Amino acid sequence: AQSVTQLGSHVSVSEGALVLLRCNYSSSVPPYLFWYVQYPNQGLQLLLKYTSAATLVKGINGFEAEFKKSETSFHLTKPSAHMSDAAEYFCAVSGGSSASKIIFGSGTRLSIRP
Amino acid sequence: GAVVSQHPSWVICKSGTSVKIECRSLDFQATTMFWYRQFPKQSLMLMATSNEGSKATYEQGVEKDKFLINHASLTLSTLTVTSAHPEDSSFYICSATVPGPQVDEQFFGPGTRLTVL
Numbered sequence: 001a002q003s004v005t006q007l008g009s010h011v012s013v014s015e016g017a018l019v020l021l022r023c024n025y026s027s028s029v030p031p032y033l034f035w036y037v038q039y040p041n042q043g044l045q046l047l048l049k050y051t052s053a054a055t056l057v058k059g060i061n062g063f064e065a066e067f068k069k070s071e072t073s074f075h076l077t078k079p080s081a082h083m084s085d086a087a088e089y090f091c092a093v094s095g096g097s098s099a100s101k102i103i104f105g106s107g108t109r110l111s112i113r114p
Numbered sequence: 115g116a117v118v119s120q121h122p123s124w125v126i127c128k129s130g131t132s133v134k135i136e137c138r139s140l141d142f143q144a145t146t147m148f149w150y151r152q153f154p155k156q157s158l159m160l161m162a163t164s165n166e167g168s169k170a171t172y173e174q175g176v177e178k179d180k181f182l183i184n185h186a187s188l189t190l191s192t193l194t195v196t197s198a199h200p201e202d203s204s205f206y207i208c209s210a211t212v213p214g215p216q217v218d219e220q221f222f223g224p225g226t227r228l229t230v231l
Contacts, residue, residue, distance in 0.1 A: 032216070036222075043223050043225050045222070049217070051214075101160055103160070104158045107155075
């Protein structure tokens, strides 16, 4: 069975500050890991994904995440927050086979203070 | 990237009626589509996996007779909520997969907000 746990349902940072959204995973097989962003009343957009290549993954909009097997973590970071980053962020995991279903975390709402 | 559309974007219906939601992959063919529901301020919960030309695979706890899924072509999957009730009100999101070198990538539709009165 696979699961992801997102620590913190709501994170608030000042504009220009570091963004850190935490995600820990559990998987009995080598995982594929994802971060998605969702703006209000919209679908999900893929920010980045880990597929067992480089452990530091760079995504869109300046976000990146580091896969740490020893810590079973895949935290999302961005050096400097922008107001447009305010959204809901979901960490997700899937199994080793292709076309396998994705299991989502509970989500973290990111707010940006002016 | 690949584009997935959903229709309608929102729908309001009376209790007891049925509602059909369409999910289309606009510029690619998708052998597998997924259907999710999302309650306010909650995560996406997978309802079913839809494969073209075969019966959908439902997740535990999802009533297959209530949520009918048809995947008649490589670009269209439909979800019909039968005899809808207020507790079925939710945000329904579909996704379509594109084969990748290591992992298939899912592209998500914009969602359909269903309100049952």
